[in-house]
Amino acid sequence: MSIGAVVMAAGQGTRMKSAVPKVLHEIAGRPLVGWVLDALAGVRVTNTVVVVGHGAEAVKAVLPAQAKVALQREQHGTGHATQIGLRALDRSCDTVIVLSGDTPLLERDLLKRLVRSHTRSGRAATLVSAILDDAGRYGRVVRDGSNVRIVEARDASATELAIQEINAGLYIFDRAKLERALRRVGRDNAQGEVYLPDVLPLVGGDIGVLVSQNPDVVLGVNSRVELAECGAIIQERLRGRLLVAGVAMPDPTAVYLDADVVVEADAVLHPGTHLQGTTSIGPGCVIGPNVVANNCVIGAGTTALFAHMSDSVIGAGCQIGPFAYLRPGVTVEDGGKIGTYVEVKNSRVGKKAKVPHLSYIGDADIGDGTNIGAGNITANYDGFRKHRTTIGVGVKTGSDCVFVAPVSIGDRAMTAAGSILTHDVPAGALGIARARQENLEGFTERAEAKARAAMKRDGKRSR
Ligand code: UD1
Ligand code: MG
DSSP states (O other): OOEEEEEEEOOOOGGGOOSSOGGGOEETTEEHHHHHHHHHTTSOOSEEEEEEBTBHHHHHHHSOTTOEEEEOSSOOOHHHHHHHHHHHSOTTOOEEEEEETTOTTOOHHHHHHHHHHHHHHTOSEEEEEEEOSSOTTSOEEEEETTEEEEEOGGGOOHHHHTOOEEEEEEEEEEHHHHHHHHHHOOOOSTTOOOOGGGGGGGSOSOOEEEEOSSGGGGOOOOSHHHHHHHHHHHHHHHHHHHHHTTOBOSSGGGEEEOTTOEEOTTOEEOTTEEEETTOEEOTTOEEOSSEEEESOEEOTTOEEOSEEEESOEEOTTOEEOSSEEEOSSOEEOTTOEEEEEEEEESOEEOTTOEEEEEEEEESEEEOTTOBOOTTOEEEOBOSSOBOOEEEOTTOEEOTTOEEESSEEEOTTOEEOTTOEEOSOBOTTOEEOOSOOOOOOTTHHHHHHHHHHHHHHHHHHHHO
8 A cells, every 4th residue: 555645735715814825824933734744744655745726836935845746726625626636646656645734733643543544444535533612614524324424614504513523624545436536526515616525425435534532633724813723732732842851931831932943951941932943952041031043053051031043053151132133144152242232143253252232243253252342333334345354362342442344353452442443453452543532621610711701791782
């Protein structure tokens, strides 16, 4: 037996009220269809076809390179989508799993059980059902002795609507029997569509029904409300996994995780922590409150609070924030510090180097152990092009310096406060680039006398 899969992902999802195709709506940084494909990856499937239609190009763009795609130009229902998918499916697949791209909670275990129970039974079709307290708009499983059929909510009678067992929209079929049945299915329903569940009475013989023990795993997303509900369940799963693995969260409900995030044991995630993309957090880090980290690698024992960082690599034992902004391309070496009201972009901050207060560091290399004074700016843009600033090892810059790039400050050099450095400073030198201070002795007394005289004159005139 060789198993193929058809994932139906062509629908618009009108109830989402969105310009984005439904299966591209994201949960935990992954599109709905990505969750489905991830679950499928754990099953012995030799060929997968994703049926695309609405926003086909955009949907294709998020699929793995090896995914086979079939185009359903006009969406005439799930049966029609399946037909189109089957045409593209490898001929060698004699058994086919059909599933929807809008069921992000689907788990590998359920798919494995479906394959197992179907294979053992030798039936033409097995479908997955679940018992829901509120069956909503799901198709109802109508059992009549050993006969099973699905009635869509909009086509159901009052008695059928009261049924709590719903069609999960996940099936496995004998391919040849499914293809034959699909050719005979009509469109006699409220939507005038070809409904996939309508093949069930036509495939021949009894239909297997696998009732999912956990009703959550089959929830489909058809509206923003359902997207939010599934999102909450996935967040709980992701957080649960980290808690079990030894990550501390004083308030788990206030931590938001993307699917591919990695956090090591003994890290603490405080409320308002959003870990996104491929972010990984080393052991013993203290992250939050209020940190957004997108595609960042953070080494062991680093603390970050009130910070926004993306596409950056932060070493071990670093301090980030409060109120720090790390834009893409930043490397902070071990023991480095990016402090309060500091923005850094496309720069390297060396080992134990510190940028503690009120600075903009862009396109710069800062050497190990260097201390940047308060309020320093790298002027990296001349109005046309970006240039780099190089600051050596063990440098101490004064407060309120501007480095007009391209410019280079040598190792162990210093810069005087308030300097605008347009020329390189050699190693070990002090760079001063500001007007020299002049003190006017007795100025205040003279100024006061002048003012008094002027007031006297004005007073006489006005009388
Ligand atoms: C479907 C089932 C319903 C089941 C529910 C489970 C049918 C007729 N109904 O309803 O019994 O309870 O799933 O979630 O199958 N799609 C296409 N092309 C089309 C139409 C749909 O690719 O022409 C795709 C959609 O993008 C979606 C999936 O098929 O990913 C299911 O379609 P949807 O419109 O969401 O069906 P439901 O109303 O949820
Ligand atoms: Mg649906």
